[in-house]
Amino acid sequence: MKTSGNDISRKDFIRHSALAVAGLTLIPNMMNASPLFDKDNTSAKGKMNLKNVRLETGFEYQDGEVASTKTDLFYVEVENGKITKIAANQPNAKAVDAKGLLMLPAFKDMHIHLDKTFYGDKWQAVRKRTGGVKGMIELEQKMLPEMLKNSTFKAEKLIELLQSKGTSYARSHVNIEPTSKLQSLKNLQKALENKKKTFGAELVAFPQHGVFYTDSVSYLKEAAKMDIDFIGGVDPFNVDGDIEKVVDFTVQLALDNKKGIDIHLHETGDSGLKTVEYLIKKVNENPTLKGKTYVSHCFVLGKLEVAKQEEIAEKLGEAQIGIVSTIPFGRLIMPIPTLYKHNVTVLTGNDSIVDHWNTFGTGSVLQKANLMAQLYGYSTEFLLSRSLKLATGNVLPLDDKGTQQWPKSGDKADFVLMNASCSAEAVSRISDVESLVHDGNIVF
Numbered sequence: 123m124k125t126s127g128n129d130i131s132r133k134d135f136i137r138h139s140a141l142a143v144a145g146l147t148l149i150p151n152m153m154n155a156s157p158l159f160d161k162d163n164t165s166a167k168g169k170m171n172l173k174n175v176r177l178e179t180g181f182e183y184q185d186g187e188v189a190s191t192k193t194d195l196f197y198v199e200v201e202n203g204k205i206t207k208i209a210a211n212q213p214n215a216k217a218v219d220a221k222g223l224l225m226l227p228a229f230k231d232m233h234i235h236l237d238k239t240f241y242g243d244k245w246q247a248v249r250k251r252t253g254g255v256k257g258m259i260e261l262e263q264k265m266l267p268e269m270l271k272n273s274t275f276k277a278e279k280l281i282e283l284l285q286s287k288g289t290s291y292a293r294s295h296v297n298i299e300p301t302s303k304l305q306s307l308k309n310l311q312k313a314l315e316n317k318k319k320t321f322g323a324e325l326v327a328f329p330q331h332g333v334f335y336t337d338s339v340s341y342l343k344e345a346a347k348m349d350i351d352f353i354g355g356v357d358p359f360n361v362d363g364d365i366e367k368v369v370d371f372t373v374q375l376a377l378d379n380k381k382g383i384d385i386h387l388h389e390t391g392d393s394g395l396k397t398v399e400y401l402i403k404k405v406n407e408n409p410t411l412k413g414k415t416y417v418s419h420c421f422v423l424g425k426l427e428v429a430k431q432e433e434i435a436e437k438l439g440e441a442q443i444g445i446v447s448t449i450p451f452g453r454l455i456m457p458i459p460t461l462y463k464h465n466v467t468v469l470t471g472n473d474s475i476v477d478h479w480n481t482f483g484t485g486s487v488l489q490k491a492n493l494m495a496q497l498y499g500y501s502t503e504f505l506l507s508r509s510l511k512l513a514t515g516n517v518l519p520l521d522d523k524g525t526q527q528w529p530k531s532g533d534k535a536d537f538v539l540m541n542a543s544c545s546a547e548a549v550s551r552i553s554d555v556e557s558l559v560h561d562g563n564i565v566f
């Protein structure tokens with residue numbers, strides 16, 4: 123059986139790359155400077171011109187409804203990692219020919235564990251779980267020393283999978299606990315360093331084994347001084363038995379080190395609700411945390427009465443606390459439309475690709491946008507086009523009125539070229555990603 127890590131080989135990237143088809147060489151090793159910028163159709167280092175780029179320009183209305191999306195072809199210049207010019211198409215210009223492919227913002231996977239995966243290694247289905255989350259902690263304590271041995275390699279393979287699906291940025295949780303200590307973080311940082319030209323990331327120091335249940339306090343404090351962006355957490359009541367003690371610690375550590383917060387909350391029922399309410403209270407008391415505090419999963423929202431869902435969504439919106447959801451279905455459906463209604467920032471991610479928790483991650487966040495559109499009935503041209511924001515970290519080419527808002531000169535040159543006529547089609551069909559550019563660098 124083929125190992126999962128070989129699913130997307132670099133050869134496939136080259137074969138399928140529109141930019142490669144256009145006669146450009148890819149970054150053969152992402153650590154090396156790309157020969158791309160020495161080609162005829164690029165005039166200076168870090169500069170690239172593209173023609174026949176399809177961009178969305180507005181909505182076409184019929185009977186008061188968005189019936190279709192208008193697009194046109196453009197000439198786009200990229201320099202030093204930024205989009206520097208968007209002009210009328212110049213079909214005869216000496217430039218990379220995007221062949222009418224649709225340019226969209228590059229995708230963002232905002233909840234994944236790049237440090238802890240089987241991907242790139244041997245296939246292994248999930249084993250029967252015993253002992254709930256504490257049983258999983260015990261299992262991890264046994265598994266992690268072995269998994270850490272090649273975790274840099276596996277993280278790089280996983281990054282390549284995400285890139286193949288159009289993602290060039292991730293928020294990765296990284297285990298910080300007494301078994302891994304800081305090794306999972308260090309191994310991941312090595313992988314990110316190796317991929318830095320073509321992939322960006324922000325990191326969450328994640329006490330997977332509890333803050334106090336296994337004594338992770340000193341490691342978290344050390345990690346907080348390192349290059350991480352968020353303080354994480356998991357099920358304060360179920361794991362540590364004390365909501366306030368854990369949330370207080372997390373909030374203080376974030377404040378002391380000027381970090382954000384992103385905690386896993388799988389707990390439903392009373393303890394789940396109390397955790398959300400207490401976090402809202404703490405963020406309101408410490409407004410510097412507004413806009414940089416997130417609850418991942420937050421399954422409890424899916425279990426509340428409608429009136430309570432509305433109330434909590436409104437409070438989350440006011441406190442500017444975001445929700446990161448894998449868009450679950452089956453046993454639990456999240457009230458995503460209610461969150462949007464109250465201006466709660468909603469992000470998505472694959473979470474697990476192949477690991478001891480779950481093996482169903484495809485690596486695509488466009489697939490998550492498609493899943494959301496199916497689950498909540500976002501099937502019109504307008505609602506499908508809006509659903510794209512789940513994949514792009516809330517960047518959309520058109521605003522709700524159909525005014526072009528991306529790309530603008532000065533925007534980061536992070537984009538995909540899609541085999542689709544518009545965002546709505548890309549979401550509905552989960553269209554193929556033909557090329558990915560990150561920070562002005564061609565990934566494929």
Ligand SMILES: [Zn+2]
Nearest residue numbers: 235295386473
């Ligand atoms: Zn997770």
